[in-house]
Amino acid sequence: MRIAVFIKKTTFHKGYGGIETQNKSLCEGLTKRGHEVFVFSPKLELDRNSIVENGVRYIFVSCAFKMDGFFGERNKDNWFTRSAQRFEEEHAKQPFDVVIGQSSAAVGVIKRKWELNIKVVSVAHGTIISEYKTFLNNMVGLREWIKIVSNTGYVLKSFFSRQREYVHGSEKVVAVSNFVKSALVDETFVDAQKVEVIHNGVDGGARPIQAHPNNQPLKLVYIGRLERSKGLQNLLKAISRLNNVTLSVIGDGPYLPQLARLVKSLHLSERLIFVGRVAPEKIPEILSQANVFVYPSLRYEGFPMAVVEAMFCGLPVIASNIGGISDALENGTTGYLVKSGIIADLRDTIREFVNKPDLIRKMGDAAYAKAQREFNLDTMLSKYEKILEDVVK
Known part of the structure; x- marks a missing residue:
């Protein structure tokens, strides 16, 4: 198949995260299986218009990417308009068989899909109300209260238009977790049969480590x-x-200065290391030197890739029981789910591994087995291929 993928950022852009990493794995995996994959993304800070990496062709579209408020799409250079135009140019040279839209990135094509004679599968990594709840739960200081006005406008626009446009305008929607599927159905009233859960997959990892003495x-x-x-x-x-x-x-991000100050005030400098961002291929090596992976998120996560990567390296996981994280973990078997934001619960669960080091190997082995069984890359790719083939038929 000739596949066009739309995403608002790639691993070539600054500040990329799990969605961009998952998209890279998906596109390169489909390419290895003989499909021709083109990725359309905003150019943003990049100094090139296209690039080919591992068989995937990336096309970077010059556009006005930020579309604040209710009237941003009136700008003729907005992402949705320009991405659809750029797709049309490539589509005219040689027709695509199907489009994959990461979240709402393919809305521009969806609006013109009958004219362009193309079918669309969209991938939901979260929902707009879940993101808004995360924002409200993490508001600190006057600046955040000022931002609430613009953020509320964006939420309303996305809730009543963009999210529903991509969900109802796609032939099929993939949700990365059962939590995302349930939230999507509640927010858009889409038929649950139209939404299929496919968990993010990872291409293997190191064998489980030894329990620490x-x-x-x-x-x-x-x-x-x-x-x-x-x-x-x-x-x-x-x-x-x-x-x-x-x-x-x-990792890195805007909260590093605050965390560094907190480390100093808590006298943790000798027990904590900020490593910074590392290349993806180095992650298994770093994980293999640890005993337990901790993911104390306050976000309504879709299905975090980092949790699965840790499981593939044989690490038990302590993670917040929020969003779609529980799809990955079996509480008490592959790790522990803790109450999000409750420090005492997090502390007591970490202490469990300190007091019972044999749990590290036992739960780590179980985590590795579950990852191999349910979250491997080949399983994810096969499920996506089936959906794409069914849609094209």
């Missing part, structure tokens, strides 16, 4: 964006009251 520190690791909504401030407070525990933080 009783006389060595418990080595915790976190991988992800450094934002207040990721809950790292709660993790720091939790480990400050525990002995024999260290933490490595992998």
